[in-house]
Amino acid sequence: DVQLQASGGGLVQAGGSLRLSCAASGFTFDDNAIGWFRQAPGKEREGVSCFNSFTNTTYYADFVTGRATISRDNAKNTVYLQMISLRPEDTAVYYCATDPFAVSCRPDLYEYWGQGTLVTVSS
Numbered sequence: 497d498v499q500l501q502a503s504g505g506g507l508v509q510a511g512g513s514l515r516l517s518c519a520a521s522g523f524t525f526d527d528n529a530i531g532w533f534r535q536a537p538g539k540e541r542e543g544v545s546c547f548n549s550f551t552n553t554t555y556y557a558d559f560v561t562g563r564a565t566i567s568r569d570n571a572k573n574t575v576y577l578q579m580i581s582l583r584p585e586d587t588a589v590y591y592c593a594t595d596p597f598a599v600s601c602r603p604d605l606y607e608y609w610g611q612g613t614l615v616t617v618s619s
Contacts, residue, residue, distance in 0.1 A: 498522035500610030502592045507616045513580040518592030518610060520573045525549060529598040531606065532566065532577045534588035534615075543601030544590070545577060555601045559585075582617045589614050 504516040516532065531546030545566040546555045556564060565578045575592060590613050593606035 498594065498608040500592050500594065500608060502590060502610040502613040505590060505613030505615045507618060508582055510582060510584055510617055510619050512582050512617070513578070514582065514615060516577040516579070516590055516592075516613060516615075518575040518577075520575065520592075520594065523594060523596070523608075525568055525570055525573075525575070528594045528596050529606075530568070530575050530592065530594040531555075531598075531601050532575075533591045533593060533601075533603050533606075534586075535591070535612075536585075536588040539588075541591070541603045543603060546598070546601035547575075548599060550599070557601070579615075582615075584617045584619045587615060587617050 499521045501519040526549050529548045532544040533541050534544050535541040544557050563581045568575045593609045595606040598605040
């Protein structure tokens with residue numbers, strides 16, 4: 497079974513940084529696209545950063561470009577999202593997700609989701 501466990505969220509002041517972790521099992525990173533998504537209260541879920549193994553490309557949403565880095569540790573089956581210069585508008589529940597066929601960072605293309613971790617950025 498595919499399982500994803502996100503962690504690392506918390507309360508941080510504006511300008512601060514966080515590293516989110518997503519522990520994965522039941523699949524290999526080389527066979528799947530994997531990404532980070534977020535959903536703020538009252539808003540739709542949106543892609544933050546995704547890595548596509550098939551095209552060997554990495555996507556960053558405009559709102560995090562230059563402030564986020566997605567990385568993975570194959571030995572630990574873990575994907576990370578390092579975020580710096582956090583802003584109050586980054587406040588959201590952050591999810592990791594994976595799919596063997598996703599070719600972009602659109603949330604509707606991803607079948608398997610973790611439970612989410614809350615990031616709150618205070619001003």
